[in-house]
Amino acid sequence: MIRTHTAGSLRAEQVGEQVTLAGWVARRRDHGGVVFVDLRDASGVVQVVFREEDAHDLRVEYCIAVEGAVGKRPAGNENPALPTGEIEVTAAVLRILSTSAPLPFPLDDHVEVGEEARLRYRYLDLRRTGPARAMRIRSELNHLARNFLHERDFVEIETPTLTRSTPEGARDFLVPARLRPGSWYALPQSPQIFKQLLMVAGMERYFQIARCYRDEDFRADRQPEFTQLDIEMSFVTEDDVIELSEALVARVWMELAGHQVTRPFRRIPYPESMARYGTDKPDLRFGCELVDLTGYFTDTPFRVFRAAYVGAVVQPGGASQPRRTLDGWQDFARQRGGKGLAFVLVGDDGELGGPVAKNLSDAERSGLLAATGAEPGDAIFFAAGEPADARPLLGAVRLEIGRRGGLIDESQWAFCWVNDAPLFERTDRTDDVAVGSGRWTAVHHAFTSPNSDWIDRFEDDPEHALADAYDLVCNGNEIGGGSIRIHQAEVQRRVFAMMGLDAEQAQQKFGFLIDAFAYGPPPHGGIAMGWDRWAALLAGVESIREVVAFPKSGGGFDPLTGAPAPITPEQRKEAGVDARPKADPPG
RNA sequence: GGCCCCGUAGCGCAGCUGGUUAGCGCGUCGCCCUGUCACGGCGAAGGUCGCGGGUUCGAGUCCCGUCGGGGUCGCCA
Numbered sequence: 001m002i003r004t005h006t007a008g009s010l011r012a013e014q015v016g017e018q019v020t021l022a023g024w025v026a027r028r029r030d031h032g033g034v035v036f037v038d039l040r041d042a043s044g045v046v047q048v049v050f051r052e053e054d055a056h057d058l059r060v061e062y063c064i065a066v067e068g069a070v071g072k073r074p075a076g077n078e079n080p081a082l083p084t085g086e087i088e089v090t091a092a093v094l095r096i097l098s099t100s101a102p103l104p105f106p107l108d109d110h111v112e113v114g115e116e117a118r119l120r121y122r123y124l125d126l127r128r129t130g131p132a133r134a135m136r137i138r139s140e141l142n143h144l145a146r147n148f149l150h151e152r153d154f155v156e157i158e159t160p161t162l163t164r165s166t167p168e169g170a171r172d173f174l175v176p177a178r179l180r181p182g183s184w185y186a187l188p189q190s191p192q193i194f195k196q197l198l199m200v201a202g203m204e205r206y207f208q209i210a211r212c213y214r215d216e217d218f219r220a221d222r223q224p225e226f227t228q229l230d231i232e233m234s235f236v237t238e239d240d241v242i243e244l245s246e247a248l249v250a251r252v253w254m255e256l257a258g259h260q261v262t263r264p265f266r267r268i269p270y271p272e273s274m275a276r277y278g279t280d281k282p283d284l285r286f287g288c289e290l291v292d293l294t295g296y297f298t299d300t301p302f303r304v305f306r307a308a309y310v311g312a313v314v315q316p317g318g319a320s321q322p323r324r325t326l327d328g329w330q331d332f333a334r335q336r337g338g339k340g341l342a343f344v345l346v347g348d349d350g351e352l353g354g355p356v357a358k359n360l361s362d363a364e365r366s367g368l369l370a371a372t373g374a375e376p377g378d379a380i381f382f383a384a385g386e387p388a389d390a391r392p393l394l395g396a397v398r399l400e401i402g403r404r405g406g407l408i409d410e411s412q413w414a415f416c417w418v419n420d421a422p423l424f425e426r427t428d429r430t431d432d433v434a435v436g437s438g439r440w441t442a443v444h445h446a447f448t449s450p451n452s453d454w455i456d457r458f459e460d461d462p463e464h465a466l467a468d469a470y471d472l473v474c475n476g477n478e479i480g481g482g483s484i485r486i487h488q489a490e491v492q493r494r495v496f497a498m499m500g501l502d503a504e505q506a507q508q509k510f511g512f513l514i515d516a517f518a519y520g521p522p523p524h525g526g527i528a529m530g531w532d533r534w535a536a537l538l539a540g541v542e543s544i545r546e547v548v549a550f551p552k553s554g555g556g557f558d559p560l561t562g563a564p565a566p567i568t569p570e571q572r573k574e575a576g577v578d579a580r581p582k583a584d585p586p587g
Numbered sequence: 588g589g590c591c592c593c594g595u596a597g598c599g600c601a602g603c604u605g606g607u608u609a610g611c612g613c614g615u616c617g618c619c620c621u622g623u624c625a626c627g628g629c630g631a632a633g634g635u636c637g638c639g640g641g642u643u644c645g646a647g648u649c650c651c652g653u654c655g656g657g658g659u660c661g662c663c664a
Contacts (some may be wrong), residue, residue, distance in 0.1 A: 336659090
C-alpha cells in the first residue's frame with residue numbers, strides 16, 4: 001500500500017507518529033503562509049497542514065499522497081464536529097497522484113445538485129458522503145442476508161440471465177441469438193421457473209441476489225433492471241417461509257437500523273386489508289381507517305350513496321380547510337379515476353356542512369359521527385360505487401390525509417403480512433392476457449397453489465378462491481411477496497384450465513417445467529424480496545435510484561454511458577436482428 | 588399512452604401584466620492573506636434563455652410543435 005493509515009481513523013493516540021496518507025482534496029483553505037487541506041478517503045477526512053509553497057497549486061479533488069507527522073491541534077483550534085478534530089497532520093512531503101479538472105458540480109454535502117447531473121457523473125456523486133453511505137448500506141445488507149441464509153443451510157445458486165420468457169406477465173427484454181438468426185433470448189423477469197427447477201433438483205434451500213428485468217414504463221420506484229433476494233424452500237408451509245422472512249428482517253433491521261422488530265408480524269387477510277385500508281399494502285403507521293357505511297346508507301334518500309359499496313375516511317381537523325383545498329381533493333379523486341369525492345364537514349358545534357349533508361336524512365345526519373368516528377372539526381370523505389373502485393380511492397385518500405396532516409410517525413417501522421389473497425382475477429378487469437385466454441388469470445402467477453380450503457374446489461367459485469400467497473409489507477411498501485407453489489401435475493392442469501390453457505398450450509409455454517414436475521417434485525414455496533426497496537428503506541432515501549450504483553433515468557436511458565445506443569450495420573447483420581422467421585412462431 | 592410540473596452561466600436559482608444592458612449565490616480564473624475548518628479580501632471571465640416555428644414594432648416572458656427531466660394514472664408484483 002502506498003499509505004500507512006487511513007485519514008478518518010487517526011486519533012489523538014497517534015500523535016507523534018509519522019504517517020503516509022492518500023486520498024482526495026475535499027477542501028482547501030489557503031492562507032498564504034499556511035494551507036489547510038481536508039484530505040478525504042473512504043474512511044473519512046483529516047486536516048493536513050502545509051507550510052510549503054507547492055500546496056498552493058492544489059485544487060479540489062486532486063488525488064494526493066502526503067507524508068507527515070500526526071500532531072495535536074493548537075489549543076482552541078480543535079474541531080469537535082470531526083472525529084479527527086483533535087489532531088492534524090503536518091505535511092512534510094506532498095505527491096500529486098493525479099490532478100482534477102474543475103468539477104461539473106460541487107461535491108459539497110450541503111449543496112443540492114440536480115439528479116440529471118449527478119447521474120451523468122455518478123462516479124463523482126458517489127464521492128459524496130450521502131451517496132457513498134447508501135452504497136455501503138446496500139453492501140452490508142447483502143452481506144447480512146448471505147450470512148443469515150448460509151447459517152440456515154441455504155445454497156446460493158446463480159441462474160441464467162439469457163433465457164426464455166418467464167411467466168410474470170410483464171414485457172420481456174429480448175436479446176438476439178447470433179447462432180440462431182430469428183430466435184431470441186429473453187432476460188428473466190425473475191428466476192421463478194429456475195428456482196422451482198432447483199427444488200425438483202433436490203437443492204431444498206436456494207437463494208440468490210438476482211437481477212431481474214422488466215420492460216415496462218417508468219415509475220419513481222421502478223428500474224428496468226432491479227434486484228430481488230430470491231428464496232425457495234422445499235417441504236415447507238406458509239408459516240415456515242414467514243418465520244424465515246421475519247427472522248431475516250429482524251436481523252437486518254437490528255444491524256442496520258438499530259431497530260428491534262416485534263415478532264410475529266401481524267397477518268392481515270387480503271379482504272380485511274382492502275376493507276380497512278383500501279390497499280393490499282397498508283401503511284400501519286397511522287389510523288384513519290376506512291369505514292364501511294354500505295349498511296348505514298341502505299335506505300338513504302341520497303341517490304349517490306345507494307351503491308354496492310359506500311365507504312368513508314375521516315380527516316382529523318379537516319373541517320377548517322379552505323375551499324380551494326377541498327376542490328383539490330376533487331382533482332385528486334378524478335386523477336385516480338373517481339368521479340369525485342363527496343364530503344361532509346363537521347363544525348366545531350357538531351353541525352354538518354358541505355353540499356352532501358343536506359341530501360341525507362335527519363337520522364343519517366344525527367348518527368353520522370357515531371357511525372364514522374368523526375369528531376367536531378373533522379372532515380369526512382365518502383366514495384360510493386363498486387368496492388373494487390371505491391376502496392382503492394379511499395385508500396389513496398387515507399394516505400394523502402396521513403401525509404398532509406403529518407399523521408405518519410416517520411421513526412416507526414410497521415411490518416405486516418397480507419395473505420389470503422384471491423387466486424384468480426377476472427381478465428376483463430385487468431386486460432392481462434399474457435398467460436392464457438380464459439376469463440380468469442392468476443393474481444400472483446400461474447404456479448401459486450390454492451390454499452388447502454380451495455385446492456379441491458377452486459373451479460366452483462374462482463372469484464373467491466384463495467391462494468397460498470403472502471406479501472410482506474413495511475410502512476406501506478410491498479417489500480416481498482411469495483407463495484406455496486403447486487407441485488401436483490393434476491392441480492397445475494386444473495389451474496391452467498381455469499386460465500384457458502389446455503394441455504398442449506401449457507406444454508408449449510412451460511413444457512420444461514411441466515416435464516420436470518413429472519419426476520417427483522417436492523412440495524415447495526418461497527418468497528422474493530424487493531431488494532432495492534429494502535436498501536432504500538434502510539438507507540432512509542425516497543428513491544431506489546439512490547441505492548443503485550448506476551441507475552437509469554426516465555425512458556430507460558443511462559445518462560452516464562448513453563445506453564441504449566444505436567448499433568452499426570455490421571452488428572445488426574451479425575446479430576440477426578432482421579432475420580425473418582420462416583413461419584409464425586407458436587403461441 | 589393520458590394528465591401535471593420543470594428546462595435561463597459549470598452547479599443551485601430569480602427574472603412581474605412582453606420593453607431595449609438577462610441578474611443573484613456557489614464554483615472557476617488572477618492577485619493578496621500564518622490557524623482556518625462551508626476561511627476571508629480585491630478583481631475578472633463565463634449565457635444559441637433546451638430546440639423549431641408563430642404572434643408582435645419588440646419574446647427568456649405569449650401561442651403551437653418537438654426533445655429532455657421529474658411526478659402521477661394506465662401498465663407493472
